Amino acid sequence: MTKFLNRPEDAVTESLRGFARAHADLVHLEDQPRFVRRKTLTPGKVALISGGGSGHDPMHAGFVGRGMLDAAVPGEVFSSPSTEQILAAAEAVGSDAGLLCIIKNYAGDLMNFEMAMELYDGPNASMVVQDDVGAAGGSATVGRRGVAGTVVVEKIVGAFAEQGGDLEGCRLLAESVAAATRSMGVALGGCRVPTSEKPNLELPLGEMEIGVGIHGEPGRRRGPITSADAIVEELMETLLADMQPKAATPLLLFINGLGGTPPMEQYILYDAAARILDAKGLTVARSIVAPLCSSLEMPGASITLTALDDQMLALWDDPVHTPGLRWGV
Template structure:
């Protein structure tokens, strides 16, 4: 007897990609148009070449500019506003912005005190920002963010990758610029906060690329990727699924080996979602991470929980720790008003 005749199951088919989009090729521009309309009081969007610029820039203030591939929102475009970025350059999904975008954004945002570029440590970003710097005829400098402590080398980056620590560098440097710091002073504090920041992340599966309609990687139902990057690129190792307590401990072990904080240090603890993790789960992860840090005798001075540096619809998240000094703590807590971060 043919057993298949008794089966009510439908044949397995590939799951179609389901997203709010009209076309993969217009996705970024249409998203930016929506951003501009909702936050017209804060920012403006220019589409040829593409960049986002703050509505009101202060003469004599250093213009802090960042950018990179889209798909990480609210990083970077969501942080254009008072007390943070003067402009941001979004490339296509997971693709670096071009030198022409960066030059146009810098020319629109520069207010006579020069520009400071906040650049994630990826080959394309480094090359294109360096090219733009050579094309500009006013003072510019660069801070490279490489907070990802989970990998030392990657085919996607030159050494350690830039991760969720990017938003911390952007906030601190943006506050310094708003307070009237010079270009050299902004660069100094940016390099210092980057050196005092480390991140590690995990993902439960790859994100769905809206261009290809395929996941960036596929893993087993009982596996997770430890040390995953912001583009969904594979991390340090593939490990069995574990509890939030266990995962927090593993991520913090990586971060603590890098930062080596002492009990007298004050810490900023950021738990960041990659785009598809519910806020309730992020609070579970924060609770676990906070408990582990306190058990080590460490002091959490500031905290942040939410989806701040994402990877499209990746389920998972990261932990970032910054060792604060008086200046960095003050700049972090300084007023900020952007689409995605404000206090």
């Protein structure tokens, strides 16, 4: 055993139990069926819920709190939460003001959130985040994956909901933020889920996967590891070609660690990306460097760019108080 575990099959349960106790001032864990909600709900506010497979900490449970989510629904590692879990979370936090589901573009998440909302008796809307441009041509089945850009959507729309935005306004804003966001990742190796003895991505020594997904899905290409500058240049050229930002548009530059990349290396990647944007006359208006959408202990990182308008910029700056993200309070 090379992980801090008791029984591998209990990893998610025990981790969530520890998480809820450590952040008992902010969140409450419901166990049957399992979801995490705000300790104190705000009456009359549009409720935001999200969820997905565990192992991407702090996403999503770490973003439950003021200015972001009202509830998060964690499945097993890299597996979608059940319809029963999602419905229970919706019923716990939803209100007459409405409920917005923020869904990452994975087949299991899409199916189970859709089924839960068919059963939910209350005003609701859903939107799908598909920010990952990494896979060659996108997925053959459902299109682009939802990855770290989901955090940006949750933060901006969470602030809008906190300020009293209505359900349709929250949905439209979520769609706008998602449309303005692109992400792409790279891995120098895989990770190992608690119940497996093999990594989910096996790379020969000295090779990398460009465009890797957050579950270790194949990217655009595999090849020898090069310098940080060269890796970032490839990621940034792909992101900017897809995004086509105007020169005057303020950008959010988000370097996301995938779990096994130390802060020193994350800031090296940030420096390289910022220099590229400077050279192209593009403006970095806001920055964040942190492992907010990880993949267990995967040695890798992703770059997310969001083209911000004035409203998005102000909502990004709005106070947030969650276990995984906090400023202005």
